[in-house]
Amino acid sequence: MTASVPRAGDVHHAPIADAVRDGFVRRETSSRDARRAALQLTDEAGKFLHSAQTFQRQAFDALVGHWPAADRTRFAGYLERLATEVLDSPEDS
Structure with missing residues (x-):
């Protein structure tokens, strides 16, 4: 990777x-x-990343798996947007 x-x-x-x-x-x-x-x-980091992503998907499914697919997709998009805005914001904020 x-x-x-x-x-x-x-x-x-x-x-x-x-x-x-x-x-x-x-x-x-x-x-x-x-x-x-x-x-x-490294291979070890790749395995850790894969494991973390699997855990995130499982947690997301446990929380909102019963929602309609369109709602899950929309909510996931909002979470990605929030994460991007937080990471892109100046450190002084």
């Missing part, structure tokens, strides 16, 4: 270094630009 990585100036390096140190990602030379690094999820 390859992660899309913003430019170096847009990234806080300490969390990336921590993720590399803890074995969640591997830092490799970018195939497009040797001056840049590409981050690859």
Whole structure:
């Protein structure tokens, strides 16, 4: 799994270094630009991500599985929108 990585100036390096140190990602030379690094999820991190996504789907189904499909889809879209807005908001807010 390859992660899309913003430019170096847009990234806080300490969390990336921590993720590399803890074995969640591997830092490799970018195939497009040797001056840049590409981050690859390790197999262990990929398994963890898959497990977390499975848990999220199961929790969502347990909470709203009885809703009509259109309502579940609409609600999931709202949750994605909220998550995106929270992640994209300035840290000072």
